[in-house]
Amino acid sequence: MWILRLNMADRSYRLEDVPAAYKNLGGRGMTSTLVADEVNPQCHPLGPNNKLVFAPGIVTGTSAPSSARVSAGAKSPLTGGIKESNAGTPWAHDLASLHIKALVVEGQAEAGNRWLAHLTWDVHAARPKVEFFPADEYAGQSLYEAFPKLYERFGRKVSIAAHGVAGEYGYANAGIAYNDLNGRPSRYSGRGGLGSVMARRGLKFVVLDPQGAPGPEFADKALFEQGALKLANGLRQHDITKPKGALNSYGTAVLINILNEAGGLPTRNFTSGRFEGAARIAGESIFEGVKNRLGREVYNHACSPGCIIQCSNTWYKADGSEHTSCVEYESDWALGADCGIDSLDDIAEMVRLCNAYGLDTIETGTTLAVAMAAGVIPFGDGKAAINLIHEMGKGTPLGRLLGGGTEMAGKAYGLTHVPTVKGQSMPAYEPRAVKGIGITYATTTMGADHTAGYTIAPEILGVSGKVDPLTPEGKAALSRAFQATTAFIDSSGHCLFIAFAILDIPSAFEGMVEECNGLLGTSWTADDVAKIGAEILKKERAFNEAAGIGKERDRVPEFMKIEPLPPHNQVFDVPDAALDSVFAEM
Amino acid sequence: MLVRAKLFATLARHLPGTHPGAVIEADLPEGATVADLLAKLGVPLSEARMFFVNGRVRPVDWALQPNDEVGVFPPIGGG
Numbered sequence: 001m002w003i004l005r006l007n008m009a010d011r012s013y014r015l016e017d018v019p020a021a022y023k024n025l026g027g028r029g030m031t032s033t034l035v036a037d038e039v040n041p042q043c044h045p046l047g048p049n050n051k052l053v054f055a056p057g058i059v060t061g062t063s064a065p066s067s068a069r070v071s072a073g074a075k076s077p078l079t080g081g082i083k084e085s086n087a088g089t090p091w092a093h094d095l096a097s098l099h100i101k102a103l104v105v106e107g108q109a110e111a112g113n114r115w116l117a118h119l120t121w122d123v124h125a126a127r128p129k130v131e132f133f134p135a136d137e138y139a140g141q142s143l144y145e146a147f148p149k150l151y152e153r154f155g156r157k158v159s160i161a162a163h164g165v166a167g168e169y170g171y172a173n174a175g176i177a178y179n180d181l182n183g184r185p186s187r188y189s190g191r192g193g194l195g196s197v198m199a200r201r202g203l204k205f206v207v208l209d210p211q212g213a214p215g216p217e218f219a220d221k222a223l224f225e226q227g228a229l230k231l232a233n234g235l236r237q238h239d240i241t242k243p244k245g246a247l248n249s250y251g252t253a254v255l256i257n258i259l260n261e262a263g264g265l266p267t268r269n270f271t272s273g274r275f276e277g278a279a280r281i282a283g284e285s286i287f288e289g290v291k292n293r294l295g296r297e298v299y300n301h302a303c304s305p306g307c308i309i310q311c312s313n314t315w316y317k318a319d320g321s322e323h324t325s326c327v328e329y330e331s332d333w334a335l336g337a338d339c340g341i342d343s344l345d346d347i348a349e350m351v352r353l354c355n356a357y358g359l360d361t362i363e364t365g366t367t368l369a370v371a372m373a374a375g376v377i378p379f380g381d382g383k384a385a386i387n388l389i390h391e392m393g394k395g396t397p398l399g400r401l402l403g404g405g406t407e408m409a410g411k412a413y414g415l416t417h418v419p420t421v422k423g424q425s426m427p428a429y430e431p432r433a434v435k436g437i438g439i440t441y442a443t444t445t446m447g448a449d450h451t452a453g454y455t456i457a458p459e460i461l462g463v464s465g466k467v468d469p470l471t472p473e474g475k476a477a478l479s480r481a482f483q484a485t486t487a488f489i490d491s492s493g494h495c496l497f498i499a500f501a502i503l504d505i506p507s508a509f510e511g512m513v514e515e516c517n518g519l520l521g522t523s524w525t526a527d528d529v530a531k532i533g534a535e536i537l538k539k540e541r542a543f544n545e546a547a548g549i550g551k552e553r554d555r556v557p558e559f560m561k562i563e564p565l566p567p568h569n570q571v572f573d574v575p576d577a578a579l580d581s582v583f584a585e586m
Numbered sequence: 587m588l589v590r591a592k593l594f595a596t597l598a599r600h601l602p603g604t605h606p607g608a609v610i611e612a613d614l615p616e617g618a619t620v621a622d623l624l625a626k627l628g629v630p631l632s633e634a635r636m637f638f639v640n641g642r643v644r645p646v647d648w649a650l651q652p653n654d655e656v657g658v659f660p661p662i663g664g665g
Contacts, residue, residue: 239635239661246595252664257594257607261657263641283664284595284606311664329664451665460643461663462635468643500663567641 001101001217004128006117008201009107009511010133011229013117017460018101024520026058028084029491030102030534031073035082036539038104038545041546045077045168045193048201052105054095054161054206057493059515061096062216062224065494067233068093068304070178070189077193078172078363078405079422079447081187081544085189088304089178091159096493097210098128098310109202114139116205118154121213126470128213135204140165142356143177143185146205151183154207160185161206164358167195167393171403172423174199177355180303180312186325187303190360191424191449216519224518227511232499234508235308238501240463247311247497248300250283251327256337257282262460262469263567264433265333266426268340268379269369270419272566273433277342281332289344293320300326309497315348324352330450333428334365339372339385346382350389357393360404364389366406366425374413417559422447422549431556431572432565436475438465438572443554443582444483445540451496453483457503470570476578480586487533492516534586541583552580588613591623594659614650621646623656635661644646648650 003016025033033055043049053073060067070092076083095103098119109115116135119128138146143164150160159179166174174195178187218224235241246254256278259265263273279285290298291317302310303326313324327348335341335350354361370384371377376398377384391399401412406425410418419426424447431438437456444452455478457463467478489496492512502509506526513524524532544550560572591610598606612626615653620637624630624646638657650656 021624240663246662247664248593248659250662254595254662255664258636258638258657258659258662261592261638261641261659262643263595279595279607282607284598288605454665457663462661463663466636466643470642496665497663 002102002128003102004100005104005106005112006130006203007107008105008109008115011115013130015127022101024522026060026101027055027069027071027086027491027493028073028487031071031084032536032540033083033104034104034435035073035075035358039075041075041543043075045075045080046196048108050075050197052194052197052201054103055093055101056096059519060092060493062519063306064493064515065235066307066309066498067493068306069493069495069575070095071490072176072189072194074194074197075547077196078178079192079424081422081447081547081549082445082540083192083194084446084490085191085194086490087178087187087189088307089159089187090181090304091161091178091208092206093305094210096216097213098208099213100128103206105198105201105203109199113202114204117200117203118207118208118209120209121211123212124240138204138432139168143358144356145180147183147185149350150207152203154209156183157211158207158209160569162204162358163195163198163366164356165393165395166403167199167488168320169400169403170196170199172196172394172408173360173367173403173405174358175360177358180325181301182303184325186355188360190362192447193305195358218519219521220518222518224515227514227518230507230511231502231515232308234501234505234511235498240500241309241497246311249309251300251311251313251326252283253281253286253327253332254283255329257284257333258460259429262433264430264460264469265337266419266430267337267427269338269373269417270430271424273430274567275337278337280342281344281347284426286315286327286344290314290316293318302472307495309495311497315344323348324355327351330428331361331365334362335368338365338369340379341382341385343382349386349521353386353389353393357389359389359392362427363405363425366419367402367409370406370409370413370415370418371402373417374415374468418447418557422553423555424448429456430565432560432570433473433568434469435572435574436469436478438556439475439479439574439579439582440483442556442579443479445537445544451486453479453486455479455482457499463500470568472574472578475574476581480582481530483537484530484533484586487536488529491536537586551580551583587616589623589650589653590655591627592655592657593627593629594657595662596660597629597633597658601627618650619647620644620650620656623650624658629658633660634658
């Protein structure tokens with residue numbers, strides 16, 4: 001395995017042996033360690049001293065179930081802190097297949113020049129090789145236009161990482177897009193503006209062709225296979241992750257109704273926890289809507305090779321043609337409930353546009369909601385919202401303002417009601433109605449991020465126990481435990497959704513650890529998982545502190561402490577001392 | 587007493603002709619619990635994971651009051 005460095009200043013590359021200290025790292029553990037070790041926390045995120053790091057997970061590229069994940073890391077233009085944003089995509093599998101443990105993009109091409117890096121396997125030298133090609137011809141194009149051209153040029157078996165026009169404009173809300181199994185530009189390292197970090201290196205695409213590369217290397221293949229089997233059995237058995245279970249049938253948007261019922265579905269820029277149109281945009285309605293338009297039931301598909309859960313949906317137009325894939329819970333909520341929009345056709349169009357322009361759907365939706373609160377367009381006006389996304393895609397003055405993200409839009413219009421932490425907008429769970437997730441939003445190194453410590457599992461879903469979402473009691477410890485375990489899962493290469501199964505089924509949890517041990521030759525136990533995760537979090541925390549983001553930034557916006565949220569009329573009443581204890585007692 | 591029930595996701599399949607989240611009125615004796623409501627509707631307890639009474643997470647043995655609204659979910663997840 002290698003660390004591959006692309007120097008965009010002179011389009012050279014270098015393969016390095018993996019240092020001993022990095023040998024057991026993968027995914028988030030690798031990206032955060034490399035960023036912490038090599039990037040000056042004081043640097044400008046879009047300047048020459050930032051670096052963009054891609055790392056497949058520890059078991060990515062193997063037959064481990066649901067493990068084709070890649071982490072992208074850098075200093076974030078959105079938060080000003082460290083960022084890790086991971087995605088499930090064939091690109092992750094291919095990066096690991098090329099025996100690349102980390103791809104570090106450094107230096108900057110001459111301003112205005114864009115390049116494509118083509119990575120292949122050199123059979124004679126038994127190592128990956130890189131060719132650079134000019135990519136200016138793809139500037140300004142929709143990613144739905146660019147991806148097919150790249151398949152035509154390099155063959156359908158390659159996989160692609162890219163930024164869209166949002167990255168070209170330098171938006172703090174630009175994601176990195178990857179292909180799904182059907183070649184759509186629909187898989188995202190969405191959060192934190194990493195698409196703009198990629199763009200400012202002058203790197204438009206990374207095209208991977210792993211043909212001829214040898215398979216993965218195992219320290220103990222039998223142990224790996226034993227672990228993979230235990231985990232696969234757990235995923236097939238658990239009601240949430242099994243075939244034709246909730247995720248496979250209704251997709252992640254199955255959560256719309258339950259959060260609405262709990263009074264925790266942020267609605268109209270976080271002014272209510274209930275949306276009267278929730279049922280119309282819920283996962284059940286997506287399933288029924290597709291059934292009505294196609295005349296048959298359609299279960300969801302995998303985003304990446306080797307996934308058992310298969311939760312990615314497709315929305316179809318009234319004439320039966322494909323509209324977009326996929327309408328995730330977060331996208332559905334951000335572009336739907338948070339904007340007061342209850343039309344799945346409008347939401348699907350906005351998802352498609354975000355994929356085309358290279359925007360994070362969450363930050364886009366919450367920014368539109370702030371624009372609605374400011375009176376730029378009315379709440380509930382789907383067509384006007386679609387037009388605002390086009391403004392972002394065209395780079396008009398208004399579009400650029402909105403492309404800067406939710407906090408920037410809030411400042412531009414002088415609003416106090418702006419749902420962000422550390423500059424990143426909150427996702428689809430209301431902190432005033434679900435206190436534990438609010439603690440995660442406030443304290444994670446990532447800015448408001450549900451995936452960083454998904455306390456929703458016990459607070460709303462009854463996974464890993466049941467706790468009252470409205471009480472703040474015990475939630476700091478809960479968030480800390482979830483954050484640490486998550487940092488490990490994000491490093492393993494597994495999709496975070498394996499958590500539903502491994503938190504309820506001990507043998508599946510053991511399986512995940514055995515897979516890692518079988519690959520690396522380590523002798524980790526289940527008890528080591530949270531410890532290893534905590535070490536990663538501490539590195540990220542130290543980077544943020546050096547960047548000027550300390551514990552005083554671990555707070556939710558003031559309006560959540562003073563404005564009660566209907567229907568439960570609760571404020572965010574977690575004491576600052578409890579927030580501070582998340583890292584102080586880690 | 588009359589209560590209102592809403593069955594979500596796969597649970598709605600137990601009430602043919604309805605749809606997920608449809609409001610169903612049920613007449614129950616005083617002191618009836620969430621479990622009694624499910625028995626009346628013919629929903630197996632083994633398929634139900636989360637119970638919300640007037641928007642609050644409650645256990646299955648929670649005693650209902652007249653006009654309570656009860657949301658019932660099977661195991662679901664996402665993110």
